[in-house]
Amino acid sequence: MLKEPQRRTLILGQIGAQAQSLLDLIQKLLDSFDLDETRSFLIKILVELSKRSGLYPQRLVLPNIDIRGNQVNGGTFGDVWKGDLNGRPIAVKKMRVFGSRRVRALMKVYTREAVLWAQLSSPYVLPFCGVYLTNETSPRACLVSPWMDDGNLPQYLKNNPQADRLQLMLDVALGLDYLHSFSLPVIHGDLKGPNILITSGLRACIADFGLSTIAEDSNLHFTVTATSNGPGSIPWMAPELFDHLDSERRRKSCATDIYALGCVGYEMYAGRPPFSEHRSPMGAIMENLQLIRPASTELDDATWELIEKCRKIDPGSRPSASKVVQQLQLRCHPSTRDFELAHASVWHQQRGAT
Known part of the structure; x- marks a missing residue:
């Protein structure tokens, strides 16, 4: 059925109870079986059907949660509050817009983010607890994840x-490598310091998939409509994303994520975003200005060279995420694999508890 265009169109046109039944069935298949190549088809169908219908697989919907205190942070599409779920502290990202039309539009963005995020499982990607729908005249979706005390x-x-x-x-590069190597490659699209959280084990994990997009795979013969290709955060954006003449170059890609990874590396050692000293960071990027090497004594020549490689003007000259991981692993403590094994069971416990 997945390989037949007419049947796919029929599936994606379902609404209401029919769409809900299909979403629940597809999610159950993804949860229960090792589906190899079919997994890519199912995830893409699931994401698109959820976006079109405005519904979620029921497994992702959480019961009442307790949101307490004041807003603590803000993301691309919503504000972050601290809450409680079954005695555990959680972060609740809630849409900030008002007006029924805008709420409906952003509900689709949140739907897509939630369904895609729920398929991911890596110690270097923020775990997803589920979706909570507010009790309001126009219900708003909240995306729920574990609370990270270290911010x-x-x-x-x-x-x-x-x-x-x-x-x-290295942790961030491992998270990016996981996304790019996923059964259906995921481009983050808005990688930056504020979208990287620190776990209780003091390791980095990637968060905020509001601008993520599913990489097109010609083997799938299926195009998701309106995949996110909107703006990111300017200081971390690759120069090709500002090309007003070539729409293909403006598409986010694995290479634009790698450019952002280099910017994150700079940010870590400089203590500020790239070109923050310029009146117009966009102008500095478009003029291909070079970053001044941070004065940090921790920044050695090899790391700075790697950061510069990630930020090459030519997208084809940038290394892949796996290449960045390989280079960093040669110089980091041999604890990464132990960390992955130790936290795999923790992730599944957090997922199971919801």
């Missing part, structure tokens, strides 16, 4: 100046 990467490094930046950069 995001810039906050953590400010409070812990002696932190192992090389290991944290």
Whole structure:
């Protein structure tokens, strides 16, 4: 059925109870079986059907949760609050817009983010707990994840100046490599310091998939409509994303994620975003200005060279995420594999508890 265009169209046109039944069935298949190549088809169908219908697989919907205190942070599409789920602290990202039409539009963005995020499982990607729908006249979707006491990467490094930046950069590269190597490759699209959180084990994990997009695979013969290709955060954006004449170059890609990874590396050692000293960071990027090497004594020649390679003007000259991982692993402590094994069971416990 997945390989027949007419049947796919029929599936994606379902609404209401029929769409809900299909979403639940597809999610159950993804949860229960090792589906190899079929997994890519199912995830893409699941994401698109969820976006079109505005529904979620029921497994992802959480019961009532307790949101307490004040807003603590803000993301691309929503504000972050601290809450409680079954006695565990959680982060609740809630849409900030008002007006039924805008709420409906952003509900589709949240639907897509939630369904895609729920398929991911890596110690270097923030775990997804589920979706919570508010009790309002126009219900708003909230995306729920575990609460991280140490905050995001810039906050953590400010409070812990002696932190192992090389290991944290490796963690981010491992998260990016996982996304790019996923059964259906995922481009993050908005990688930056504030979108990287620090776990209780003091390791970095990637968060906020609001601008993520599923990489097109010609073997799938299926195009998701309106995949996110909107703007990211300017200081971390690759120069080709500002090309007003070539729409293909403006598409986010694995290479634009790698450029952002290089910017994150700079941010970690400089303590500020790239070109923050310029009145117009966009102008600096478009003029291909070079970053000044941070004065940090922790930044050795090999790491700076790698950061510069990630930020090459030519997308084809940038290394892949796996290449970045290989280079960083040669110089980091041999604890990464142990960390992955130790935290795999923790992730599944967190997922199972919801």
